[in-house]
Amino acid sequence: MTEKTLIQLCKMILAKLGFESETFVSLVEKWRFFIDECECGYQWDYSEYLSEIRARHLIQQLLNNEEVAKAEEFQELIVDLGNLDQKFRELLQPEVLLEEGEGWWDKGVLKKAGEDYCQYMYDAHGINVVKID
Secondary structure, eight states, rough: OOHHHHHHHHHHHHHHHHHOOHHHHHHHHHHHHHHHHHHHHHHHHHHHHHHHHHHHHHHHHHHHHHHHHGGGGGGHHHHHHHHHHHHTTEEEEEEOOOOOSHHHHHEEEEEEHHHHHHHHHHHHHHOOEOOOO
């Protein structure tokens, strides 16, 4: 499959999900930015968190397509994604999972965050998160 055809395939998958303006590369960059925010202590509320973490869900939708997942043209990006995923996992509380969510990234709870996220986790799930000012 040519790189142009792969890009078109990704565009088609994302368009079906209502995200036609995104690309595999743009989603990985959004995931990287989100992880950087979390590393510093996520400062927004939980609804914003869910909105931003959607990038990882969309990436997974692309990877669920075998042609995308096995494409030589995307292997470097997939390796980068694996490193980012590991970095994000390290930001999550061990063995603490929410019941809702579609992937491990949705179910995990940050170790530290701003007041809004911390308050939501305590009020909704009884989970303590270290508050960062």
